[in-house]
Amino acid sequence: MKPDPEPWYSTTLNLWQVAGVLVASWTLTRTLTEGWRRTVGRRRYVTTRLRKITPGVRHDYVESLLDKPRWQSTMPATRLAPDERPEGTDDGERKVELTVRTWLLSRLCYLVTWCEDDVVVMYAITTTSWWFRPWIRVGKTRIRLGKSTFATLPDHSTTIHRAWLGSRRYGYFEEHWFGNVGGYRSWYVGVNDFGYNAFPVSDDWFDDSDIRHTLLLPEPRESYRASAPINTVVVSGIALFEELQEGTFFGLSLGVDQDLVRLADPEYHVLDSRIGRAHRQIRAWRGALRYRRWEKRRQGQRPWWATAFRRQGQ
Helix, strand or coil, rough: CCCCCCCCCCCCHHHHHHHHHHHHHHHHHHHHHHHHHHCHHHHHHHHHCCCCCCCEEEEHHHHHHHHHCCCCEEEEEECCCCCCCCCCHHHHEEEEEEEEEEEEECCEEEEEEEEEEEEEEEEEEEEECCCCCCCECCCEEEECCCCCCCCCCCCCCCCCCEEEEEEEEEEEEEECCHHHHCCCCEEEEECCCCCCCCCCCCCCCCHHHHHHHCEECCCHHHHHHHHCEEEEEEEEECCCEHHHHHHHCCCCCCCCCHHHHHHHCCHHHCCCCCCHHHHHHHHHHHHHHHHHHHHHHHHCCCCCHHCCCCHHHH
């Protein structure tokens, strides 16, 4: 009886070949996925993860989606006092400390979360690129961040607004609340001076009867709502803080704080480089271009009452 002939193939060699092909395929797939996420697919990557964030989720869950934040700080807040408080209640018990965390997502937008006991109370999205203009639902109205104007949203007599204008910083926001239909959430939509397509208000639009100098006159505000695009939205759960009721919670920035995050730009690096010098030149050119666009918009859409107010001021 003749023994079986030797096979023409080697089982050991084929197993190693299969293992090598699997490892190479996995490495190639991961490289292509990472390259897609960092280039043409980064907008979709960021959008799909932002959809999963809501008020009330844990901070650890946000970190699992977006990794650790680049900036973190704390801020004090005061809970609203109930109408009927028991005797002996100390006002210090209403003081809380919120943790503010900020992410820069693929240089498309900034995400800011306010957390109490590592639970997200509210979060903000500020777009910084023309390439990232997602659709956002404010109640039942759909707006496109960075493109839609405030006139897209209803303006009721109860709508709360705030505006500020300084030598360098400016901003504007409105609060919208829809009760049970909106899940008892509050939306703060506005203009962040560090966001995309930001335009300030004019210094002669403020209501002089307002002590805080944060309210705009009706007619200039209507004109601003019709022309200024929204670049920031803040979604809040049931956040019962006195600072929100007074309009001082956000300070000089609705969303990302320019004075905090701009120091990470290459133009502010201590160690000089060619890319830093290029960034400074680009930033100066973009600032001059945006200022010219803003001046043309003001001159082209300047109504008669604005000219009359300026004459009265002179």
